[in-house]
Every structure is written in structure tokens, then in C-alpha cells.
Amino acid sequence: xxxxxxxxxALAITVxxxxxxxxxxxxxxxxxxxxxxxxxxxxxxxxxxxMPGDPRSLDPHRTNDQPSSRVKKQIYDxxxxxxxxxxxxxxxxxxxxxxxxxxxxxxTLRQGVLFHNGEELTSEDVKFTFERMxxxxxxxxxxxxxxxxxxxxxxxxxVMHLSFPFGPFITHLAHPATAIINKKAVLEAGDNYGRNxxxxxxxxxxxxxxxxxxxxxxxxxHFRGPAASExxxxxxxxxDTQRAIALETSEVDLIYDVGPNDFRDLAAIENxxxxxxxxxxxxxxxxxVGKEPFDDVRVRQAINLALDVEAATQVAFRGYATTxxxxxxxxxxxxxxxxxxxGYDVERAKAxxxxxxxxxxFSTSIWTNDNPVRVMYAEIFQEQLRAVGIAASIEIVxxxxxxxxxxxxxxDMFMLGWVAVTGDADYGLYSxxxxxxxxxxxxxxxxxxxxxxxxLVDGKTNPDPQAREAAYLQAQKIIFEExxxxxxxxxxxLNATRDYVQGFQPHAAGHHILYxxxxx
Numbered sequence: 001x002x003x004x005x006x007x008x009x010a011l012a013i014t015v016x017x018x019x020x021x022x023x024x025x026x027x028x029x030x031x032x033x034x035x036x037x038x039x040x041x042x043x044x045x046x047x048x049x050x051m052p053g054d055p056r057s058l059d060p061h062r063t064n065d066q067p068s069s070r071v072k073k074q075i076y077d078x079x080x081x082x083x084x085x086x087x088x089x090x091x092x093x094x095x096x097x098x099x100x101x102x103x104x105x106x107x108t109l110r111q112g113v114l115f116h117n118g119e120e121l122t123s124e125d126v127k128f129t130f131e132r133m134x135x136x137x138x139x140x141x142x143x144x145x146x147x148x149x150x151x152x153x154x155x156x157x158x159v160m161h162l163s164f165p166f167g168p169f170i171t172h173l174a175h176p177a178t179a180i181i182n183k184k185a186v187l188e189a190g191d192n193y194g195r196n197x198x199x200x201x202x203x204x205x206x207x208x209x210x211x212x213x214x215x216x217x218x219x220x221x222h223f224r225g226p227a228a229s230e231x232x233x234x235x236x237x238x239x240d241t242q243r244a245i246a247l248e249t250s251e252v253d254l255i256y257d258v259g260p261n262d263f264r265d266l267a268a269i270e271n272x273x274x275x276x277x278x279x280x281x282x283x284x285x286x287x288x289v290g291k292e293p294f295d296d297v298r299v300r301q302a303i304n305l306a307l308d309v310e311a312a313t314q315v316a317f318r319g320y321a322t323t324x325x326x327x328x329x330x331x332x333x334x335x336x337x338x339x340x341x342x343g344y345d346v347e348r349a350k351a352x353x354x355x356x357x358x359x360x361x362f363s364t365s366i367w368t369n370d371n372p373v374r375v376m377y378a379e380i381f382q383e384q385l386r387a388v389g390i391a392a393s394i395e396i397v398x399x400x401x402x403x404x405x406x407x408x409x410x411x412d413m414f415m416l417g418w419v420a421v422t423g424d425a426d427y428g429l430y431s432x433x434x435x436x437x438x439x440x441x442x443x444x445x446x447x448x449x450x451x452x453x454x455x456l457v458d459g460k461t462n463p464d465p466q467a468r469e470a471a472y473l474q475a476q477k478i479i480f481e482e483x484x485x486x487x488x489x490x491x492x493x494l495n496a497t498r499d500y501v502q503g504f505q506p507h508a509a510g511h512h513i514l515y516x517x518x519x520x
Contacts, residue, residue, distance in 0.1 A: 045519075048251070048253050049232065049254045050235050050255040051257065052237065056399075057195075058205065058208075059181075060140075060179045061177075062194050066419065069177070072179060073201075075201045075205055077092060077180060077200045078180065079093050079107065082171070093180055104161055104162070105159065106153075108157050109122070111156055114200065115185065115198050115199065123150075123153070126158055126180055127150040127152055129178075143427075144178060146162045148162060166461060167424075167462075172422060185197075202226075202227040202515045204218075213233055215233050240259025240262055241262055244262040244265075253519055254498075255496055257495070258495060261318060263320065264318075272496055272498060275493070278492060279329065279492055280419050282324055283324070283373070283374075283490075284415075284418070285381070285413055285485065285488060286484060288444075288446060289446055290446040297483060301342070304342040304486050306346055306388045307344070310344070312381065316377050321490060324487035325339045325340065325480075328420065328429070328476065331423070332425055332428050334468060335428075342483075349388045359389075361391065365393045365412045366392050367395050367415065369415075370398070382394055407439040418432060419509050426459060433447065455475040456472075456475055501520070503516040503518060
């Protein structure tokens with residue numbers, strides 16, 4: 001049976017629009033007179049976005065970090081398309097597809113789709129994309145590790161053959177890391193492709209000034225028609241308060257990841273609109289179990305018990321997050337919401353440390369990047385760990401080296417977050433806890449557990465939703481008990497715009513779509 005995308009919405013994952021709390025804080029200033037907005041910048045055709053982190057690379061196969069994905073979302077298209085509320089629709093590069101069998105999917109590409117270099121999209125680009133993804137062992141290759149091969153039928157038709165049935169496969173084809181790249185452009189740019197990207201997306205790359213800004217221009221030949229803004233400039237403003245000030249003064253039109261300390265005040269300003277949405281992000285502190293003493297589960301459990309996570313979360317997020325009791329936010333499909341959490345028990349923590357051979361504690365370090373929430377957690381935990389004899393120094397590392405060095409396992413403890421982008425437990429667990437995903441793929445704790453490996457594979461390969469749920473619930477129970485992480489918080493997504501910005505809808509995974517956004 002041939003499936004056309006006008007009927008495809010039934011396949012959307014369950015989180016859907018329930019994720020959006022949306023637009024909670026809207027200023028109520030007086031009416032504006034006709035004409036130019038008094039605080040609006042002169043160039044209405046340019047949308048300026050303030051975001052906290054610089055991309056690592058614009059090559060989909062070189063990184064899977066959030067700042068990079070936010071830019072790649074504008075430059076590239078994927079076979080499938082995911083809306084801001086995680087519904088999968090027919091606005092991607094595939095015009096239609098047919099389920100031949102549980103392990104065979106036949107796709108038909110849209111004809112006449114152009115890359116930014118003028119090349120037409122063909123099945124050869126699709127085949128090249130997924131073969132390169134596997135050859136490079138891309139950080140997000142786990143998304144399509146069920147894929148065995150791409151069989152080209154002709155320029156616009158191909159078949160994707162899977163090694164095993166994989167429930168989230170179609171949804172994964174909407175992730176920015178599975179963006180379709182142009183074979184000619186990649187081969188011509190070689191090692192420099194990450195700074196010279198070529199996609200089919202609504203915006204084409206212009207310039208990247210590392211640590212400062214990144215500029216895109218509208219691609220007028222985009223298959224869905226020209227984007228609403230002529231130009232998008234991403235300004236890299238790492239400090240939360242500086243991003244908020246830039247929005248208040250209209251130096252930028254839109255900011256991502258408003259700091260918890262700034263959100264309420266910023267959203268109360270006249271002509272500013274704040275967006276608070278339930279998210280898919282888990283904040284955590286991980287342990288490098290490849291190093292002593294973190295190879296001992298009693299030490300990891302003791303640290304969990306020694307930390308007043310609930311109090312720290314209230315301080316760090318100012319109420320814009322829920323204390324985590326496990327690895328998955330409740331908005332993620334198959335999240336185990338029955339986990340009890342560790343609570344705060346200093347005496348039990350001391351007893352476990354003594355049992356593990358550390359009655360007087362030990363010295364260690366907490367790594368973080370300069371994210372102020374993570375730094376605040378680290379500072380609070382540094383003080384709390386002192387009460388059980390653990391002397392923890394804090395090391396703040398720049399973002400790109402931070403990811404590189406934790407991928408190599410140089411750290412002791414580290415602060416990080418993970419967005420379960422697809423809304424499915426596979427994305428939120430496999431990359432972080434499977435033993436084949438050590439390092440840049442996601443498992444920076446280097447923790448391995450044979451039974452969890454088996455359960456995560458079963459959840460990935462079993463087509464029965466009930467069997468998948470049972471596997472993931474049990475895997476989360478073991479992860480909780482083995483404690484490769486201290487589970488910190490499920491963060492709300494906080495974003496804000498000037499009120500002259502039209503069309504912005506926060507993406508539940510933070511991959512905000514700017515195709516329809518413009519200054520009015």
C-alpha cells in the first residue's frame with residue numbers, strides 16, 4: 001500500500017502538542033501607532049537571533065550538539081519533516097513512501113529540489129549521505145544503525161533496507177543529523193566542509209565568525225518557496241544576562257535559552273514576549289566510571305544521596321524545571337515515572353563511602369562549560385560534597401574543548417544535558433547508556449551494563465509497543481540503581497522575542513524553525 005504524506009500525521013509520536021505550554025508571558029503595553037515599531041531595528045529583512053553557544057561544525061556527520069543543530073536546521077532538509085510540536089508531516093524531501101515490509105521502505109523524492117550550489121537532489125545524494133554517516137561513525141549514527149543499505153532505483157526512487165524492524169525509524173529521518181548532503185559539495189570541500197555547508201534548506205550559508213556570529217541568506221529556490229526573512233544572523237552571546245539585554249535593546253529580535261534569572265523580568269517588559277514550554281531535556285551530572293572511585297556503584301550512589309538535588313534545582317532554575325528522578329523527562333515516550341529518586345541522606349551517603357573504602361572521602365573534580373545553570377549546580381554540589389568528605393574542585397572548560405575532552409574520558413564528574421529530540425525513549429537512552437556509544441556518540445560516563453545493552457536493543461528492534469515499553473521501563477530501573485548519573489532536572493524551554501517578530505513557534509526539542517519567522 002502506498003502512503004502519501006497528507007495521511008501521515010497519524011504516525012506522529014504521542015507527545016505532540018501537549019508539550020507546548022507556550023507564550024505564557026505576554027506584555028500588556030499600550031497600543032502602537034501605525035508605522036515602524038519604536039524599538040525596531042532599521043533592517044526588517046534581517047532576523048537576528050541571540051543564542052548561547054557557538055556551533056562546533058555545520059557538517060551533520062561531525063557533531064550532534066545543540067548549537068550546531070539549531071543552525072543546521074535552517075541550512076538542510078531531511079527526508080521527513082518534524083514540526084515544532086514533533087508531529088511528522090509530508091514537508092520533507094520525500095514526496096511519498098511505501099512500506100514494503102517491516103524492514104523495507106521505498107521512497108520517492110520530490111523532483112526539482114535544488115541544493116544551494118545549483119545541483120539537483122537525487123537518490124545518489126541520499127545514498128551518499130547515509131553511507132558517509134556510517135563510514136565516519138558520526139556521533140548521531142545510532143539514529144539509523146538499523147539501516148543496512150540504500151538501494152537506488154532511479155534518480156528519484158530508492159529503497160532503504162533495514163537489518164531489523166525499528167519502530168522509530170521514520171521519525172529519526174526527520175532529525176537534523178540525518179539531513180541530506182550534496183555529494184559533489186562534500187567531495188570538493190573535503191575537510192573544510194563543516195565550514196562550507198551546502199544543503200537544500202531555506203537558508204544558505206554566508207559567513208561564520210567563530211565566537212561572534214554566523215550569517216545565512218534566504219535561498220529563493222527552496223522547494224517550499226522563499227523563507228519569510230531575507231537574512232538570518234545568529235549572534236553568539238554566551239552570558240544569559242547579556243542575551244536578555246540585547247533583546248531588551250532590540251540589538252537582537254529573538255533569543256534562545258533565556259536564563260532562569262532573567263526570564264520573568266524580561267517577559268514582563270513592554271514589547272517583549274516570553275515563551276515557556278515543556279521540554280525534552282534532562283540535566284545530569286555524570287561520573288566517569290572508567291576511573292576510580294567511580295567504578296564502584298556504592299560511591300556513585302553515595303554522591304547521589306549526598307546531594308540535595310531538589311534544593312539545588314530550585315536555586316539553579318528558579319522554578320523553571322522539575323527535579324529529575326531518572327534519565328527521561330515525563331514528556332518522552334516510555335519514560336519510567338515510577339522511579340523513587342535518591343532523596344537527600346547524608347548519613348547513608350557516609351556509610352556507603354565507608355563501605356566502599358573511603359571513610360574519609362576523596363578528592364575529585366567537577367567539569368562544566370560556562371553555562372551559568374551548570375556552574376551554579378557545580379558550586380552548590382561542591383559545598384554539599386564537602387559534608388561527606390569529598391573535596392571537589394570545579395573546572396570550567398570552553399564548549400568545543402569540553403565536548404572533545406569529555407568524549408576522550410579526561411574528566412572525573414561532568415555537567416551536561418541531553419535532549420530526547422525525537423520524543424522516543426530510544427533517543428533518550430541508547431546513545432547515553434549503551435556500551436557501543438562511548439565518547440562523542442553520547443556515553444561520556446563510559447558505563448556499560450550487559451542487561452541494559454540487551455534491553456536497549458530489544459526496545460529498538462521490537463515492533464510491539466508494549467514490549468518496547470517493558471524493555472525501556474526495566475532499563476531505566478537498572479540505570480537508576482546503578483547510578484552512572486546524578487539525575488538533576490527536566491528543564492522548561494525558555495525563549496523570548498520582540499513583539500514585532502511574527503511566526504515564531506518554539507520547537508519542543510529546541511531545534512527552532514525559522515523558515516516562517518520575520519520582523520513585521
